[in-house]
């Protein structure tokens with residue numbers, strides 16, 4: 435997030451209104467088709483460029499919009515309330531951009547951020563490997579220094595934006611023998627080239643249409659000046675240093691799914707009749723709607739709280755973790771309750787709700803699984819409340 439933003443509340447509301455109008459006009463009508471066919475929504479990418487979404491949180495001095503985390507979270511909630519998947523196209527890209535803005539050298543910022551802000555260069559983050567997700571320090575991809583470049587060998591999996599994007603922020607081992615392990619880890623700004631192989635587009639339960647791939651690196655050369663921050667051994671800290679914003683993002687995606695599922699369920703419950711009245715008038719359905727709405731608003735408030743603190747440069751690790759937990763679990767809860775409200779029709783691909791159900795669980799897994807997140811929250815609670 436930039437410190438030099440020049441937006442006031444009214445401007446940010448105007449941006450939100452423009453995104454809402456775009457989502458309703460352009461995203462809603464094509465979501466089901468692309469999701470079912472698992473085809474990439476290229477047309478949305480061009481529209482996102484025009485809206486400035488690829489530069490949403492990049493500082494204005496680098497050509498981005500420089501939006502606050504709070505406004506950005508609201509944008510993500512809106513997009514995900516209609517179709518979560520496209521939010522990944524600019525979310526993962528902006529996690530890469532924010533790492534460059536936070537940790538990059540001035541030359542790296544000037545080189546990468548302007549073309550990322552326009553969407554001319556679209557990126558993502560390459561952390562996970564077949565043997566290492568939560569335990570990132572166990573990665574095996576190695577970058578060996580050779581003159582003025584690094585030679586990368588290894589494999590990554592589950593990497594979003596890696597087929598249609600132009601490159602990645604790549605977590606590698608520059609010193610595989612280092613102890614503790616994180617001291618041997620670095621991040622490379624890796625533009626696609628010879629030896630950067632997209633081996634397989636993965637077939638997924640949800641979050642379909644978006645390219646999530648297995649990658650192989652075979653003697654892939656990266657110029658040495660693409661080492662993030664210019665210093666080896668900082669990669670792990672650079673990766674975890676961006677977790678607050680990443681968690682606010684994922685929280686917003688989950689909250690958006692929850693809000694969208696509630697909206698669909700509210701409508702259906704008033705249309706569908708059993709025993710001579712709309713099902714919204716049966717108490718069993720009312721209980722579900724009430725619980726769903728309460729989860730949505732609870733998640734929204736936690737996201738607002740975390741984002742406000744983030745924007746004020748206050749510590750917000752606990753708040754962002756709680757927001758992520760609440761937002762993602764709200765998504766799963768509301769999508770699942772909405773399925774019950776839709777009865778048999780929830781299983782029909784003619785209706786949208788089954789997509790929300792398939793998309794929701796990912797938010798409990800990405801950006802720190804909720805199991806690990808709960809342990810993080812508990813540790814922070816103890817730390818802040820020592821007796």
Ligand SMILES: Cc1cc2nc3c(=O)[nH]c(=O)nc-3n(C[C@H](O)[C@H](O)[C@H](O)COP(=O)(O)OP(=O)(O)OC[C@H]3O[C@@H](n4cnc5c(N)ncnc54)[C@H](O)[C@@H]3O)c2cc1C
Nearest residue numbers: 559560561562566567568569592593594800801803805806
């Ligand atoms: C659709 C999709 C898109 C993705 N996109 C990206 C991407 O763009 N870039 C990227 O780098 N990665 C991406 N990922 C990977 C994702 O970040 C990992 O799946 C996630 O970090 C979990 O790692 P894992 O799958 O290896 O699970 P594991 O780490 O093997 O965990 C398995 C289970 O064990 C639990 N567990 C593990 N360690 C502990 C512990 N210490 N305490 C308690 N419980 C524990 C976990 O909570 C989980 O329940 C994506 C994944 C998916 C499914």
